[in-house]
Amino acid sequence: MLIFDMHTHCFPDALAPKALPRLAEISQCPYYSDGTYGDLREKEFAAGCAGLMILHIATKPTQMTSVNNFAAACQKDGAYCFGSVFPTAENAVDELHRIHALGLKGVKLHPDYQEFFVNDPRVFPVYEAAAELGLPITFHAGRDPYSPDVVHCTPKMLAEIADRFPTLTIIGAHMGGMEMDADVEKYVIGKPNIYLDTAFATRSLSPARCGELIRRHGVDKVFFATDFPWSTVVTERTLLEQTGLTGEELALIYHGNAERVFNIALSE
Numbered sequence: 001m002l003i004f005d006m007h008t009h010c011f012p013d014a015l016a017p018k019a020l021p022r023l024a025e026i027s028q029c030p031y032y033s034d035g036t037y038g039d040l041r042e043k044e045f046a047a048g049c050a051g052l053m054i055l056h057i058a059t060k061p062t063q064m065t066s067v068n069n070f071a072a073a074c075q076k077d078g079a080y081c082f083g084s085v086f087p088t089a090e091n092a093v094d095e096l097h098r099i100h101a102l103g104l105k106g107v108k109l110h111p112d113y114q115e116f117f118v119n120d121p122r123v124f125p126v127y128e129a130a131a132e133l134g135l136p137i138t139f140h141a142g143r144d145p146y147s148p149d150v151v152h153c154t155p156k157m158l159a160e161i162a163d164r165f166p167t168l169t170i171i172g173a174h175m176g177g178m179e180m181d182a183d184v185e186k187y188v189i190g191k192p193n194i195y196l197d198t199a200f201a202t203r204s205l206s207p208a209r210c211g212e213l214i215r216r217h218g219v220d221k222v223f224f225a226t227d228f229p230w231s232t233v234v235t236e237r238t239l240l241e242q243t244g245l246t247g248e249e250l251a252l253i254y255h256g257n258a259e260r261v262f263n264i265a266l267s268e
């Protein structure tokens, strides 16, 4: 089976030794890499991936240029990247145009680390520009240990944006809402312009529940993803294999949907 991992992370070599332990302390989560690009590639391909998407996050306005330049440098030989903007930065829309010009595949926003609510009108120009440029946005959706008491992207907010920006392609990470599957079911399931990724689904969903949400949302609108280095291909595949989805359905989730949406041709 061809496998494309739609949600992975790495850091520049100089930052990785500090960044990963710090994030692990916040999230109280074990990790499976030294955080570098080289190690990410090695482990993902060794685990059977034919390609992967690396999602980068700018946690300060001043980081946007360097983060997106790093993303562009990472994008080669089966690795594709989403860039990032700090959405309340003055020059966020300009940076979106640069992301587009660099040939990056989309934009990752992490509203907990970037300190905004996804339905805040201040960031609407970013959604508008992303829609115009044809750049999908992956949102960290649902709970995050970094901000345990305040959820900055609830499934309800995600649905609100989807309605307001019908031409924007939205990807709700973590099955549309980490640890919030009842709200995902209520608000997100069936929205035509929302895709879901399965990143770290093992953290809060049983295989049966995950399979149920996937079927109801549409097997053509879900991407296999791990959230590596916070989980692994083996772990997240084990869950998907137990969902009861057919081989044909799984083929879409493992690679077909990513190939179609991102215009990527994968080979063994």
Ligand SMILES: [Zn+2]
Binding pocket: 007, 009, 199, 227
């Ligand atoms: Zn992630």
